[in-house]
Amino acid sequence: MVSIDEVAKLAGVSTATVSRALSGRGHVSPASRERVRTAAEALGYVVSSRASSLASGRTRNIGVIVPFLDRWFFSTVLSGVSSALMRAGYDITLYNITADADVRREVFATFLRRQRVDAVIAVSIELDESETQLLLELGLPVIAIGGPNPRLRTLTVDDTAVARLATAHLLGLGHRDIAHIGANPEFDLDFHIPTQRRLGFEQALADAGITPNPAFLEPADFTVDGGFRAAKQLLGRPGPRPTAIFAASDEMAIGAILAARDLGFRVPQDLSIIGIDGHELGEFFQLSTVDQFPIAQGERAAHEVLARLDQDREMSAASELPFELIVRGTTARV
Amino acid sequence: MVSIDEVAKLAGVSTATVSRALSGRGHVSPASRERVRTAAEALGYVVSSRASSLASGRTRNIGVIVPFLDRWFFSTVLSGVSSALMRAGYDITLYNITADADVRREVFATFLRRQRVDAVIAVSIELDESETQLLLELGLPVIAIGGPNPRLRTLTVDDTAVARLATAHLLGLGHRDIAHIGANPEFDLDFHIPTQRRLGFEQALADAGITPNPAFLEPADFTVDGGFRAAKQLLGRPGPRPTAIFAASDEMAIGAILAARDLGFRVPQDLSIIGIDGHELGEFFQLSTVDQFPIAQGERAAHEVLARLDQDREMSAASELPFELIVRGTTARV
DNA sequence: CTGAAAGCGCTAACAT
DNA sequence: ATGTTAGCGCTTTCAG
Numbered sequence: 033m034v035s036i037d038e039v040a041k042l043a044g045v046s047t048a049t050v051s052r053a054l055s056g057r058g059h060v061s062p063a064s065r066e067r068v069r070t071a072a073e074a075l076g077y078v079v080s081s082r083a084s085s086l087a088s089g090r091t092r093n094i095g096v097i098v099p100f101l102d103r104w105f106f107s108t109v110l111s112g113v114s115s116a117l118m119r120a121g122y123d124i125t126l127y128n129i130t131a132d133a134d135v136r137r138e139v140f141a142t143f144l145r146r147q148r149v150d151a152v153i154a155v156s157i158e159l160d161e162s163e164t165q166l167l168l169e170l171g172l173p174v175i176a177i178g179g180p181n182p183r184l185r186t187l188t189v190d191d192t193a194v195a196r197l198a199t200a201h202l203l204g205l206g207h208r209d210i211a212h213i214g215a216n217p218e219f220d221l222d223f224h225i226p227t228q229r230r231l232g233f234e235q236a237l238a239d240a241g242i243t244p245n246p247a248f249l250e251p252a253d254f255t256v257d258g259g260f261r262a263a264k265q266l267l268g269r270p271g272p273r274p275t276a277i278f279a280a281s282d283e284m285a286i287g288a289i290l291a292a293r294d295l296g297f298r299v300p301q302d303l304s305i306i307g308i309d310g311h312e313l314g315e316f317f318q319l320s321t322v323d324q325f326p327i328a329q330g331e332r333a334a335h336e337v338l339a340r341l342d343q344d345r346e347m348s349a350a351s352e353l354p355f356e357l358i359v360r361g362t363t364a365r366v
Numbered sequence: 367m368v369s370i371d372e373v374a375k376l377a378g379v380s381t382a383t384v385s386r387a388l389s390g391r392g393h394v395s396p397a398s399r400e401r402v403r404t405a406a407e408a409l410g411y412v413v414s415s416r417a418s419s420l421a422s423g424r425t426r427n428i429g430v431i432v433p434f435l436d437r438w439f440f441s442t443v444l445s446g447v448s449s450a451l452m453r454a455g456y457d458i459t460l461y462n463i464t465a466d467a468d469v470r471r472e473v474f475a476t477f478l479r480r481q482r483v484d485a486v487i488a489v490s491i492e493l494d495e496s497e498t499q500l501l502l503e504l505g506l507p508v509i510a511i512g513g514p515n516p517r518l519r520t521l522t523v524d525d526t527a528v529a530r531l532a533t534a535h536l537l538g539l540g541h542r543d544i545a546h547i548g549a550n551p552e553f554d555l556d557f558h559i560p561t562q563r564r565l566g567f568e569q570a571l572a573d574a575g576i577t578p579n580p581a582f583l584e585p586a587d588f589t590v591d592g593g594f595r596a597a598k599q600l601l602g603r604p605g606p607r608p609t610a611i612f613a614a615s616d617e618m619a620i621g622a623i624l625a626a627r628d629l630g631f632r633v634p635q636d637l638s639i640i641g642i643d644g645h646e647l648g649e650f651f652q653l654s655t656v657d658q659f660p661i662a663q664g665e666r667a668a669h670e671v672l673a674r675l676d677q678d679r680e681m682s683a684a685s686e687l688p689f690e691l692i693v694r695g696t697t698a699r700v
Numbered sequence: 701c702t703g704a705a706a707g708c709g710c711t712a713a714c715a716t
Numbered sequence: 717a718t719g720t721t722a723g724c725g726c727t728t729t730c731a732g
Contacts, residue, residue, distance in 0.1 A: 148427070383701085
């Protein structure tokens with residue numbers, strides 16, 4: 033690997049000037065800058081991040097913590113984070129906190145403390161008190177997507193409002209017998225999202241003067257299969273039947289569509305279905321949904337981190353992420 | 367951040383001994399080792415990767431290049447890579463080479479040359495000559511998943527054999543009018559996988575003495591929607607109709623299932639469908655498929671990289687990845 | 701088995 | 717605007 037000395041020699045300047053010219057910090061005459069540029073180019077010189085970060089304290093590397101890699105939502109957010117960061121010349125090191133509790137502990141106790149990163153983005157991780165503390169002790173900018181966590185800067189979407197919007201859409205179309213799939217207390221790990229969404233659902237019903245029917249609340253695990261099973265129950269049981277289903281995620285909504293078809297219900301003529309997320313398959317299934325723009329969430333977090341690194345400007349502790357009702361073909365008037 | 371000196375002081379030894387005790391390199395008396403351990407523990411000391419890597423040349427960090435983050439197959443492989451590497455205490459830095467050609471160039475020209483990684487894993491990236499060259503020039507172990515690339519150590523599944531197996535399954539069930547969805551020359555970027563699979567399909571037919579019907583070859587883009595459209599064409603056109611469809615990916619196979627249902631065909635009574643991959647939704651759709659175990663592919667690559675880092679042992683240039691026919695409910699006798 | 705000390709390749713004062 | 721130089725926090729000879 034070619035080092036800074038060789039570039040300095042070829043450009044006829046000191047290593048300090050090479051460093052300044054290449055990093056843009058400090059003053060360098062245009063002439064020197066140009067000579068350094070060409071010399072570096074000619075030699076194929078790239079600053080060694082190990083040496084540079086030891087000397088400067090900056091790594092140009094951001095740590096990203098995700099709970100899953102193989103689930104659509106998280107990998108989509110990650111994709112947004114990654115593209116924004118790479119365009120800014122930053123590397124990203126990935127910490128995948130999966131089921132394994134040992135690995136999770138190690139990430140907070142060791143991995144993140146190796147001084148390998150300048151900042152941390154935590155995507156949809158429910159951090160306990162000690163994890164939050166460890167993150168804070170790193171002394172680095174930390175941004176959490178999904179929250180809220182009162183001790184961290186967080187970007188969150190108002191899940192209750194999202195659910196109210198989806199439900200209000202159904203109500204606006206004249207539905208009064210609306211079922212909800214999600215609401216799974218056992219699955220309520222990540223910021224109580226299932227619960228938040230169920231609450232929004234119930235609020236919207238209350239606002240419309242409707243008493244929720246407990247039989248219209250069906251727990252599910254946020255997968256296609258889970259949505260499928262839940263919808264089968266909802267539609268197959270004897271007794272009153274909903275005219276619309278609000279699923280707490282698009283994947284469950286897709287499962288519900290398939291279940292409805294299976295049972296011979298036409299969507300949306302016999303049954304309206306709406307989800308949440310903005311899943312890539314939504315268009316294919318003509319699914320009405322409330323989009324929460326996961327790619328943009330990732331990009332937004334990346335930009336905030338970069339801004340904080342550039343100019344240590346303080347920002348408000350929390351901020352709301354946008355969402356939008358997308359009306360497609362799975363919802364219609366009663 | 368607490369430094370090695372503080373640990374040395376507390377343990378009553380030199381920094382050299384601390385380094386040796388913690389890294390396991392060189393001899394340290396059990397007594398000293400223990401004192402160092404407790405001191406480090408007490409102070410919450412973690413070796414600084416920037417200092418350590420500058421001094422030793424080792425980063426304990428692996429670079430992983432992926433073409434997409436938000437597609438099931440790639441994020442699943444990545445998940446396998448990540449879990450295996452994290453368990454070994456390694457960090458991973460992620461290079462997502464997407465559509466943007468500038469970013470791609472930068473990754474090879476700059477990002478990978480920052481001396482931030484000990485080795486590189488390239489997941490399903492079709493590397494051109496100069497990219498391969500740049501990778502080789504890093505002087506690091508490089509392992510490619512998907513290939514083959516004669517100049518790199520590659521782990522590949524024999525796509526032709528996979529396709530032959532899927533087709534043979536259909537033939538074994540008595541099908542003779544078999545259509546193929548995939549074969550898209552325009553989409554033939556990644557190692558000509560569509561072409562390989564089409565060739566396997568044709569070989570299997572030839573082995574059975576069947577002349578392929580050109581009308582039974584329908585190009586598609588490897589998405590659910592693409593498979594859906596292709597199947598609609600195949601099944602809707604007047605003239606001879608296939609009794610089975612072999613889709614070059616599970617996502618397309620799922621699209622085909624939905625298209626068949628849409629048109630009133632029962633699967634598998636009226637039409638058999640098989641895919642390739644081992645997609646997570648395969649079980650839900652009862653899809654027969656040839657599984658290529660993407661998580662295991664990632665883990666395998668990770669273990670190979672670690673083995674090469676441990677003991678610079680040479681390995682053969684290429685090796686075959688396993689695959690397996692999974693017969694579920696979408697295929698049946700004619 | 702252990703300590704002293706010389707770097708690893710760069711950056712950031714501090715001079716000039 | 718540029719050069720000199722002292723580290724950054726470890727690892728690794730080299731002695732002992």
